[in-house]
Amino acid sequence: MQNQAAFEISALQPALPPQQAVTLKVNGQEKTIKLAPWVSLLDALREYLQLTGTKKGCDHGQCGACTVLVNGKRINSCLTLAIMEEGNEIITIEGLAKGDELHPLQTAFIEHDAYQCGYCTPGQICSAVGLLAEGKAKTTADIKELMSGNICRCGAYTNIVSAIEEVIQKGGQAHE
Amino acid sequence: MNSFTYTRATTLETAVQDKASAELAKFIAGGTNLTDLMKVNVEGPNHLIDIRQLALKDITDNADGGLRLGALATNADTAYHEQVAKRYPLLAKAILAGASAQLRNMATNGGNILQRTRCYYFYDTATACNKREPGSGCAALSGFNRIHAILGASEHCIAVHPSDMAIALAALEANVNVTGQQGNRTIPFSDFHRLPGDAPHLDNTLQPDEIITSIDLPAKGFAQHHAYLKLRDRESYAFALVSVAAGLEMDGDTITEARIALGGVAHKPWRNREAEDLLTGKSATEENFKLAAAEIMREAKGYEHNSFKIELGKRAIMRALEQAVKMSNKPDSHFHRTSTEPV
Incomplete structure (x- = not known):
């Protein structure tokens, strides 16, 4: 058989x-x-x-x-x-992290409580890393537009935008 | 997904030969549309030829004052290219109105204009679709046809072309350079996509053995007076219900040349030369814009769920033309609106 x-x-x-x-x-x-x-x-x-x-x-x-x-x-x-x-x-x-040192966006997402269930978070953070490298987001509206390819069903958008905004204000793309 | 083999093409010649030798072969570059269609069994190539290694990524000046966009330049690299942003802002705006940042990083210029309709019934293999399966019928005709065509449709297909980039390319009167076993040829943009007629399975006039190598933009870029207006169900990352690419040449208050291309309304980017001629030599007034909009929509035909697009389209045309005029920095612009409400 x-x-x-x-x-x-x-x-x-x-x-x-x-x-x-x-x-x-x-x-x-x-x-x-x-x-x-x-x-x-x-x-x-x-x-x-x-x-x-x-x-x-x-x-x-x-x-x-x-x-x-x-x-x-x-x-x-x-x-x-x-x-x-x-x-x-x-x-x-x-x-993204260097050993125990988180990427600034990872830190900012924690500080801003930029997630609820967390399922979209890895994609949100990788997308935001790409956004920083592109250097096209000059305003909050730009961040929203250029992050529109990442859906968050929990609706944590406000805090996601705040987290990204903070990293941009602190000088953007450190940690590469 | 069905089974297939994969190769990487290293030269344009071998890519064309490889494609011609396998009937069900497809080229893949960005893959954003093809991979998706393979997952839902709408596309089923038995062989994929990855063309991303070919030297077709550059954006270069043409001798006629125009710009050549490599077929494999990504949508993002094209929209953010210094010369495109400066000389062809209408194209840059249209590209950036489409898809998401991730998709624009993947999608290529050649692939963008070859992307297929997002008609629900085309994607759903359980339903009839003449584009997917010729002769099976069109479920959209009596189905949920809110996103479908109002111009140039046929009893066989009411699908619309989904590209934003293509609408700007139509307005700019771009040319598509292709190569195949018979050699090179150039296809004027208005002849590249086709109306469905009784053969809606053919989206365009590219032959099976041909590959797009570049897209040429003529020198005239309408940088001074243009607008890309895209109306959709959400503010970002959605296909157009109606979009308008408008380009104007102005002499003071007088329009010396007008280009108007519509997206979301037909099987191809929609232009109406009669309507454009109506504006030539005329003042940029709401009344004249209304006449042009009425001419464009004169033969529009709505279906159960999309008749709203006819009025929406007229208002979008007027608003886009108004936006194109207002780009002028002249404080004494002669275009006056009596209301600040959206059109």
Whole structure:
């Protein structure tokens, strides 16, 4: 019976995409994993590299919970394939602190109570890191507009904006 | 998502050959729309050709005084490019009115104008959609069609094109440069997207073996008098119900040239040359703007849930034209409104 089952499974194999070795550089460390081309960067981070700080919200680029930084720019990790990001520098929420020293935005989010359930927070913070690096947010209205790709269902927006505003006022993008 | 293979193209030639040799192959760059459509089984390529390594990212001056936007320049890099912001602020504003910062960092210029409709029925494989499955019918015709077309639609499809960038490119009369197995060709922007007719599965006139290499902006950028007005259900990160890209050339109070392109109302960026001609040589008055708006909407047809777009569209056109005129720093602007209420 066991052989029979093994045969049936192997007969199904051609329908599955072949796995390929992909080397991802995440938070400064290179890791090689075997995955199918259809694995999103988000799923690779969470399911293959056990970096579960990056969250899966909508999986369609509408909520921003999966935001990470690729080559310093914020993107939706659910809408890119892991295999496409080979060779790029990927930073996730786990890579922002320097040892025990939090990123200024992480500190500001705590001080401003910029979350309730916390599910959107890693995406909010990574998005805000990208916003600081872009240097386009000059006003509170700019912050709101340029953070609109991150949804917070708890509605912590007021404190999220305050946290980001404080970091900008203190000189922006320290800690890179 | 269905199974597929993946390669990275290193030259334009191999990318085109690779695509032509596999019938169900697709190019991928930003991936923001294609990946999503693959997840919901609307797109099912068996082979993906990653073109992001190709040297098509630059934004450079053209000899005619215009600007060439590389097909692989991201929407963010394009909108914030010094020359685009300075000479083509209408385009920069339209790009920044679309999507989110994350998506603009991923999405490319070529991909932006190739993105597909966000019609609910196109996305829902349980319903009829001639664009997704030719011959299956159009569920939107008698369905929830609040976001759908009021101009240029057919009995086969009432989907709208979702791009903001494309609306500005239509107003600016950009040209799309493509290359394929037959060589290079240039497609005027007004001929790039198409109306649905009886073949709504074809969004545009790009051939299967062709790839967009760049988009050329003519020298005239309407930097002095322009507006991109986008009306939507929420203030940010939503598709347009109606959007208007307006560009004016003015001589004092007189309009010497007018461009008006509408988004959210048709299968392609909508322009009406007769309406634009109505404004040429005329004063920038509310009355003249009203005549142009009426002409643009003359053949508009609403469905059960979207008839509001006809009046909304007229008011949006008038307001965009007013905004385009008011950009002038002249204190004695001759355009006067009697009310401060939104149009």
